[in-house]
Amino acid sequence: MISFIVPAYNEQRLLGRTLDAIRAAVGGLAQSYELIVVDDGSTDDTSAIARAHGARVVPVEFRQIARTRNAGAHAAIGGTLIFVDADTIVSAATVRATIEALRQGAVGGGATVSIDGRVPLWARLLMPVLNSVFRVGGLAAGCYVFCSRAVFDAVGGFDERLYAAEEIAFSRALKREGSVIVLRESVTTSGRKLRVHSRRELVRLWMDVACQGTALVRSRDGLSFWYGARRDDPEEPK
16 A cells, blocks of 8 residues: 655645545546545644545644654555655656655655746756756655655664655665665656745855754754745635
């Protein structure tokens, strides 16, 4: 069985389409699966939408992505775990390639990432470079991460000391167990953060990362890009 684990915080606008895409992707693959939405303290209709789209809801109050992902994994019963962000669309080709990669001996991995909607030109130009770096380095982008259940348990899941970059640490942990594959098949994730945060804010974030290193991601302070108040994206459905 495949367990799709979707961490979510106030994702009522995009969650439904994400779950619909997962169901459509698995529909023709003759695979049993479950949908798990880990609702991390949402104050909107995230949980109701998840249930309406056939997902089991795991409620938590962490406001920390690593702990939220782990909570979903602990509730899952599948031998294959696929973590999908609530604003990310997957395809049948990507799920099929995921299953095949695990069958061929990979312990886990990720997928090529494309961004939806209007985003700055620099982001469009940077994405192919980032995808190549992640593929060569065997690093999964956080919007789509897969692994076998046995290996997830072996590495102890996502590092709960981290508030960001937990997928990078997880990828490195997986690599100690075996081959990590970043698929050429893609997922499409929302470009909302690039639309609602200014270039100045993003430059400051990366400067902080360069100066503080791992110390920055060990606290929620300074990580408003991920944990700050949700800003309205004009391209999201209302």
